[in-house]
Amino acid sequence: MSDQDGRGGRELPGWARTALLVLLGVVVLGGLILAFRPSPVPVDAGEVTRGPLQVDVREDGRTQLRDRYTIAAPMAGTLERVRWRPGDEVEAGEELLGLIPLPAPLLDDRSRAQARAALEGARAGLEQARAREEAMEGAVVEAREALRRQRILLDESGGSVSAVEQAEAGLRSREAELRSARFAVQAAEQEVENARLLLERGTGNSGAERIGVRSPVSGRVLRVMQESEAAVQPGSPVLEVGDVTNLEVVADLLSADAVQVRPGHRAEIDRWGGEDVLPARVRVVEPAAFTRVSALGIEEQRVNVRLDLDPGTTLPPELGDGYRVEARIIIWEEDDVLRVPASAVFRDGDRWFAFRILDGRARRVEVEVGRRSDADAQVLSGLDVGDQVVLYPGERIEDGIRVEARR
Template identity: 40%
Template structure:
């Protein structure tokens, strides 16, 4: 037996070498550690910058529009003359046309009276809201009123101030309509050979000159669009399933417009959705969400009306959340899973995730902080296979 012992040892060594040679080589993998971090989830969508209030100045009567010397970007003040319209041909009003013109003038005068009444009502509401806000502030200073009720009173005051401004602008528009109606009668009488001057009802900048050249226009033809570039808002159309997660007052960021990231807030979510057809021909239910910009207005001076932007709406935030890189996740049936590296082998581990963004996902069950998981596992990585962690 001792005579065969060296041969047995040599044979065992050769067999071990053969087994080692034919063993599958360990698969090189990239790994990442499961760790705790702050996690935020955003809904990303394309949007469009738009001026909050755009006024279109139109021709009040049919006639010959004189060439407009103003251009897009010019600044105008309320009441400035932006266009002039003269009669297309000398003509007097017949009895029927005169009756219609007189009725229009009477209706315009009544509209002015109504606008004045609305302005008086808005002034009264503002006076009441201001007194309520002062009273609420006094009670809050004595610690007898909650901060929420104080904020509601201040909001009511600001809303009333906006209503007064809107009523004043509406009165200015109605007065111009009345003047236009009176001018129709004056031209029809042949007493005024001059042109009708069209004034802008608000101050701002000219966004677009719709009709610039001298031409004959019909009543209601758009001539100039005017707005205030400082009063910008962002309009975003979200899928209805994403819109239900957005809330009024939530933080948002505006990026991808060519300038620095801008801070914004969700101001309004439309209560109804509209059907839109995507580029792939799929019908989608879209909901318009309005974002108000916050911060220094100098930061978005280069942003203009109709500019394309990208918006990220914050829908969830978590502090000290156990997270896993999204690149380590894959589907195992109906469950989420990842390959956990233990003792040099890949271990298939089913996990439960919560919220996630483009980079990380919240881990609810299945992993602990410090665990190493395989990033972007290939088809060669299976449960139990030997792996080699790349540096």
């Protein structure tokens, strides 16, 4: 028998043994590569979509009466105990307080002349208030006509929605000024009555010593500064009254935010203590700023922005004067824009970038960004609908690195 038969089989050719060794080496090398290959970085992913976008300014504010009246003692004397309490409802002309004047000698010629001049001044103030009321009535008529014209232009495709909104805001402002002018007339009438009583008392024509001071407007008692019976001097404040249904909202914005706000901008009043969001409009942006020190001790330039609730809005009865609210003023909005989550874009120098997820890798792309809100940013170029992007990219995210979206 041959040696080959004694070994029980044939040996592999040399080339086969070499091929097996190469194959084994490839398998081992591949295993090592897989073992030491970096695993994908887990990331939060977002999607580029189309939809509405709103850019707003948020700031704490407070409610405030458009008109408040301080009822004061018209002359020196003894104030009777005030029976009114904060929250009580009063009608225009209803007596609010009683005053027993101090005994005083008749007015001399000079004092009598001053009292007559004060009465004539009060009457002139009343005429001025009535003239302003007439002017405001005319302004309301003009504002209504301007709104009617803008609506006709809009229906005929020759106008714009923003022009109609500005006309509506102008009408609301004129109507509010008319209400204020009417309150001013009532207050001026009360001033005339007080001046007349003072003159009659000094000339001996007063029929009764006790003087009753009446409410110039219908509303509610806001504060009572002097409740007990006491001696008072002329002009001493006793209580405040006002119409609590005629509220406005005052929000003090940073001056950098206030320059973006315009009268007529839509707004929402929230976090006042109830569940409903109250619609409002910007009435005026005050032209003068003031300095306020923040909680961190930083001086800030602030501007008061005044807002009116939309007509037809039911004012919650729980909401009163000086209550804290949050105002959200919408300075820009569009119904259909290409948008990306704001956390996906970042600035590098003067340009904006984002990491687009493509074939399991993060690819850095330049993005042209338009308007931005807290949640989303408008995309003008660089990304398309449906693109997946990395949210909150950190230091580990680089161009070309393997990433895996968290579930």
